[in-house]
Amino acid sequence: MFNFGYSFFHPLENTFGIPLPETFTFPFYYEPHPLSVLAAKQLQTYLETQTDFIHNFGLNPDQTGLVIGKMFGVMVVKTAKEQLGYLAAFSGKLADSNDVKGFVPTVYNTLNEAGFYKKGETKLNSINTEIERLENAPDYLKAKADVENSNIAFVEALSILKAEVKAAKQHRNQQRESAKLNMSAEAYSEFIETLNKQSIGYQLRLKHLKQEGETQINKLETVLSGFNETIQTLKTQRATLSASLQQRIHQQYQFLNAEGDTKDLLDIFKDTTSPIPPAGSGECAAPKLFQYAYENHLKPVCMAEFWWGASPKSEVRKHQQFYPSCRSKCEPILGHMMQGLLVDANPIESQIVFNQELEIVYEDAHLLLVNKPHEFLSVPGKSINESVLSRMKAYLPNATGPLLLHRLDMSTSGLLLVAKSNRVYKNLQKQFIERSVKKRYVALLDGILPNTKGIINLPLRVDLDNRPQQLVCDTHGKPATTTYEVISTENGQTRVYFYPITGRTHQLRVHAAHSEGLKTPIVGDDLYGTKANRLHLHAERITFTHPITKELLTVGCEVPF
Known part of the structure; x- marks a missing residue:
């Protein structure tokens, strides 16, 4: 045993x-x-x-x-x-412990009660408790409410008085026009002086209201700032202690x-x-x-x-x-x-060697479709220049524009659309943005699916700890939608069509493998499944409107597995 x-x-x-x-x-x-x-x-x-x-x-x-x-x-x-x-x-x-029978110890045990980290953590917790107590103290909450209510009351009173001032001004204007027609010059002059005094009276009322309101608010804010200064001092202590602990921990490892x-x-x-x-x-x-x-x-x-x-x-x-x-x-x-x-x-980092010519599946004077081999880059990488893009630049030396309209994962094979001019590129790019370009992939999944067709909606974002892998994230992920249709089952595996509605990185691979997707990774997926001779995912068909002829063009490419 x-x-x-x-x-x-x-x-x-x-x-x-x-x-x-x-x-x-x-x-x-x-x-x-x-x-x-x-x-x-x-x-x-x-x-x-x-x-x-x-x-x-x-x-x-x-x-x-x-x-x-x-x-x-x-x-x-x-x-x-x-x-x-x-x-x-x-x-x-493991089991809330760093010290488990039979497993090697951690490089530094942060859970050691006698260590500086646990002591510092205890002090941090004490500071957090005190901050929480102060922020929920009745006097502090009352001081915050008093400042907020005083501001609201001041703004409301100022708004009412300004409306009164505006209405009074309109009324004085009406009186001024009427007096101009019905009064003698001497009487009109005296009347205008009366109106001016009324205007000054309103301005003084506004001034006094502002002074009184600001004085009242300043008094209340002074009381509140006393509480805030105490809280901020504790928060500064917490930040300093936390940074010091973090640095000491980094040094202990x-x-x-x-x-x-x-x-x-x-x-x-x-x-x-x-x-x-x-x-x-x-x-x-x-x-x-x-x-x-x-x-x-x-x-x-x-x-x-x-x-x-x-x-x-x-x-x-x-x-x-x-x-x-x-x-x-x-x-x-x-x-x-x-x-x-x-x-x-x-x-x-190994240089990818593909000695054969890339297969051109369709070509005319304006665009072409190339069959990208698996384990071959769409565009140059950090240390590898050999790619579909570099081959296309050599093949089309007089072309203008960015050439490639889209990309495929290095491990994915299949159709890539290439524009020979900037004009054609922009037209096709607009079709991609509007999602009028339709793509169909063929994949072999490592298992049997319970349903023959369906739709997968799982938002995706990059795994910051493990690029280029993707995570499902409801909070920060970008919407990602895929429909699928079962073609056949064979030897415990399922061949499917994938129709990506969006085009996120690794979308089909994650949607196939994730527990809330199909729960069945693509055969040969070395990131989300089990490595095999290749990733069994192929961009098999694409449909788009030709930018020049305006014809609906569908191009297919034979599945290599």
């Missing part, structure tokens, strides 16, 4: 015949090495049967408490005596690398686009695994991370599936920690 044990080093069982990898796992894009898979299965066996802690992963419908799925990591390591085993870690906290060098979070992030480390930096599974391995003279061999539990509402996470390390927090940290290790090449 599998025994997780109290040790952090867990012997790896049944490794006979599995060769060691020559290089360590590139953690941001990888296929798990068989040793990592073996270690993950042993850890998952423990998670399925353990009674050491209570945490609601959302797998047991009868369990109470907040559902929190969790990312776990395993690192296969070798001891100085060449014994093979693995380390286990979890991201964040000291990360080793294979060369024995140490850097804290501030050093690691200082030259990045976000020099202030994101919240939770260093609390993911991977940094914990590296740190424990280095501190205990264990040699990292390979690693993998997997999700355990129900998927969060915003993300696409599948129980027991392997995922790469996050980029915003882990990429700078692991970039430091892997120095001195021989690591797999970053496949994302």
Whole structure:
């Protein structure tokens, strides 16, 4: 029977015949090495049967408490005596604790009651409690209400008097016109003087009302400002203490690398686009695994991370599936920690080689449609220039305008529309904006759908911690709508037509995989599903109005899977 044990080093069982990898796992894009898979299965066996802690992963419908799925990591390591085993870690906290039997410790334990952070947190909570008490104190609430009511009363009184002044002025004007016709010059002069005195009287009343109102409001605001100054002083203390605590925490997170060098979070992030480390930096599974391995003279061999539990509402996470390390927090940290290790090449930065000519599916004097291969960029990337756009610039040296009307994900194949002139581009761009261009995709989904057709509405935004992946977000997401239609089922998979109404990044991939979408990822989706020989998603057909001939043009392209 599998025994997780109290040790952090867990012997790896049944490794006979599995060769060691020559290089360590590139953690941001990888296929798990068989040793990592073996270690993950042993850890998952423990998670399925353990009674050491209570945490609601959302797998047991009868369990109470907040559902929190969790990312776990395993690192296969070798001891100085060449014994093979693995380390286990979890991201964040598990069962509201950093210290769980069998899992490597955190780099810095913020939950230590005797540590400076918990003491500082206690002081922060005390300040927050005092601020809340002051902001809800009857005297303070009365002072706020008095200022607000006094302002309202003053504005109302001023409005009434101004209306009276305006009406009196109109009446004096009428009197002035009548007197001009009916009075002698001497009497008219005396009458005008009387009217002028009335006008001055009204102006004085306005002046006095303003003075009295401002004096009253100033008195009340002085009382209120006394309360606000006390509250603001506490808020300043809170901000200063919070910033000081955050800086000390960043300094406490000291990360080793294979060369024995140490850097804290501030050093690691200082030259990045976000020099202030994101919240939770260093609390993911991977940094914990590296740190424990280095501190205990264990040699990292390979690693993998997997999700355990129900998927969060915003993300696409599948129980027991392997995922790469996050980029915003882990990429700078692991970039430091892997120095001195021989690591797999970053496949994302590898130059894409496509030696064949791009297939032109349709072409006339004004536009063309090209069949983009899968794993080929639509436009140049940060480090890769080879793309459909670069090929089209070479193919159409005399063309004007931006050429490409739209893009496809690198992993998606299919039709891309190219305009040969700026005039044609603007016309087609207008059709895209007005959503009169109709596109049809073919996808193969990894499962059987319960319905033969439907519509998916899930707003999307970029995952700031893990670009370019997308999140479902009702608050900040952009509307994203897809209709779908089942074509056939084959070998436990479903072939569908996708009709995107909007064109968000990764829209079809997320809508297919998300728990509130089809719950069935596209075959070969290495971001939201399981990697295969390719992403089985193809832009198969497009319909638009030809900018010059005004004919409705439909062009199709054979599905390669």
